Every structure is written in C-alpha cells, then in structure tokens.
Amino acid sequence: MTPEKQRAIWAIYVWCRRTDELVDGPNASHITPEALDRWEERLEGIFDGKPVDMIDATLCDTLSRFPVDIQPFRDMIDGMRMDLVKPRYETFDELYEYCYRVAGTVGLMSMPIMGCDENFQGDVKKVYKAALALGLANQLTNILRDVGEDAQTRNRIYVPIEDLNRFGITEQEVLRGMFSPSTGKVDDRWVAFMKFQIERARQVFKDAEDGVNCLHKDARWPVWSALDVYRNILDAIEANGYNNFNQRAYVPKVEKFLMLPQSYLKAQKAQMH
Structure with missing residues (x-):
C-alpha cells in the first residue's frame, strides 16, 4: 500500500488497540x-477535529484524507461494554453480534482506506460484506485459540452455551479443562465440539475470500496474507489435538514467511466480477 494508506491503517489499528486495552489491558x-x-x-x-494527544491526531489526519464513518468505531466501544457485563454467550447469534462489534468493525473501518479495484464493476456491498466476514473469522479464531486463557484467567466462556449443551459439555468442564482421567488426552466430546467450531470459522473465512480480490491492487496482498495466517491458526489447534486449554496455537514465524509467496500469487490472480 502507499505510505499514506499505511499511515491511515496504522492510525486505525492503534485506536482499536487502545480501545481493546481498556477492557483487556493491565488496568482492565x-x-x-x-x-x-x-x-x-x-x-x-477526534471526528470533530479535536484530538487529545498525538495518537488521536494521527486518526484525525486519516479522517481528513479518507471517508471513514464513525459508526463502526462506536460499535467497537459497544463491544467493549459487552465485555464488562457479559461473560457468557447463550447462542451463536449473540456471539456473532459481539464478534461484529469487536472485530468485524475493523474491516468496515479499513475499507474506505483500502478501496476497491479500479476495474471493479460489481456491488460494493459485496466487498464490505467480505471485509466484515474477515473480521468475524479472525475473532472466532481468537476465541477458539484462547478458550483456556479466557476461562481460567477471566472466567469468560465465549463459545456459545447452546453449542456446549449440544455436545453434552458443561460450563464447569470448560472452566477446569476437559481432559480424560484415564488417558490425559482431550475429552472426545471436546474434540467433536471443536471440529464443529473450526468448520464454522473456516466457512466464515471462505465468505471473506469472496471479496478480497475486489480490493484495490495494493491492498490485496496484505489482506490475503492476514487471512491465510489467521486461518492457519485453526490448523494449529487441530495439530495440538484440539487442546486449547493449556496449549496456545500459533503459526511459527518461518511458516508465516513461507506463506507470503502463496498469498502474493492469490492477490495477483484477481478476477473481477
């Protein structure tokens, strides 16, 4: 991306990071x-052009250069409000709303900066929908990766309670970790549950793919790279035997580096619809 776009994306990222730190940081x-x-x-x-500090001022500069809307920012703050009062999510619809607020919004914030391909003739809503899906998929992946940490250190269970019930799993089992007393391995119920959750997250990543190659050419490679790396966290959870209670799934730096050429090729094979 151009330096101007890079600075704008950085300004949005920093604002989102500061917002998240309010409820997940050391002073949470x-x-x-x-x-x-x-x-x-x-x-x-900030949107009125009255920044408090220099970091706010960088976002003000972004707003002066790109048609960024305030609503996704407000929605993200609403997501932080949910974190203060809502440690459980009964249904996937409830979780979807949370994921939209804390992560889907990032895609909507970024779209006016990344822009659509100059040859794109379709409905721009398709591209915004894909940007939203990528944020949702990333957050669903975060939730699956961090089940143990969220349960043990924050008493939070983000995965839908209705899904746990469907697989015969209780909240208390999630809070203490689901390991078989006889083998020490992850309980078979949890394995089945995680396979279901991972498949759903992969489908949302698939939804995100539909719009990536409609982005402006200088945004496609970084977005494809982010999508591929995050999706591989799901592979890492599988490789850990679905143990996300005391093993943190991650993509090694070398593997990330090796994925870049593949992501680049995907970005170059853009086909406008």
Whole structure:
C-alpha cells in the first residue's frame, strides 16, 4: 500500500488497540462503563477535529484524507461494554453480534482506506460484506485459540452455551479443562465440539475470500496474507489435538514467511466480477 494508506491503517489499528486495552489491558479491572462513555466522547472529539494527544491526531489526519464513518468505531466501544457485563454467550447469534462489534468493525473501518479495484464493476456491498466476514473469522479464531486463557484467567466462556449443551459439555468442564482421567488426552466430546467450531470459522473465512480480490491492487496482498495466517491458526489447534486449554496455537514465524509467496500469487490472480 502507499505510505499514506499505511499511515491511515496504522492510525486505525492503534485506536482499536487502545480501545481493546481498556477492557483487556493491565488496568482492565478498574474500567467502568463511565470510562467507556468518556472514551466515546473522546472519539467524538477526534471526528470533530479535536484530538487529545498525538495518537488521536494521527486518526484525525486519516479522517481528513479518507471517508471513514464513525459508526463502526462506536460499535467497537459497544463491544467493549459487552465485555464488562457479559461473560457468557447463550447462542451463536449473540456471539456473532459481539464478534461484529469487536472485530468485524475493523474491516468496515479499513475499507474506505483500502478501496476497491479500479476495474471493479460489481456491488460494493459485496466487498464490505467480505471485509466484515474477515473480521468475524479472525475473532472466532481468537476465541477458539484462547478458550483456556479466557476461562481460567477471566472466567469468560465465549463459545456459545447452546453449542456446549449440544455436545453434552458443561460450563464447569470448560472452566477446569476437559481432559480424560484415564488417558490425559482431550475429552472426545471436546474434540467433536471443536471440529464443529473450526468448520464454522473456516466457512466464515471462505465468505471473506469472496471479496478480497475486489480490493484495490495494493491492498490485496496484505489482506490475503492476514487471512491465510489467521486461518492457519485453526490448523494449529487441530495439530495440538484440539487442546486449547493449556496449549496456545500459533503459526511459527518461518511458516508465516513461507506463506507470503502463496498469498502474493492469490492477490495477483484477481478476477473481477
């Protein structure tokens, strides 16, 4: 991407990171709904051209150069509000709403900067839908990767309770970790549950693919790279025997590097619809 676009994406990333740190950072235990209200007021100030610090000012600069809408930013703050009060999600629809707010919004924030291919003649809604899907898929992957950490350190269970019930799994089993007393391996119920969750996440990644090659040519490679790397975390969970209680799935740096040429080729094979 051009330096101007890189700076704009960086400004959005930093704002999102600061927002996430409010509820997941070292001072998270002191964050109140009122603090998030003040953060939203500060956001309004940024969009009014009244930054508080230099980092806010970089986002102001982005807003002056690209037609970025405030609503996804507001929605992300609403996602942080959910984290303060909602440690469980009964249905996938509830989880979908959360994932949209904390991650799908990032795709919507970034789209005005990345832009569509100059030869794209289709409905731009398709591209926005794909950007949204990529954010959702990434967040679903985060949730599956971090089940143990979220349960043990935060008493949070993000995977839908209705899905746990379907596979005969209780909340308490998730909180303590599901290992077979006789073998020490992950319980078969959890393996079946995780296979279902991973398949659903992969389908959302597939939905995201539909729009990546409609992006502007200088955005396609980085987006394909991000999609491929994140999707491979699902492979890593499988390679760990579906043990996401005390093993963190990740993609090694060497493997990430080796994936870049493949992602580049995908970006070059763009076919406009």
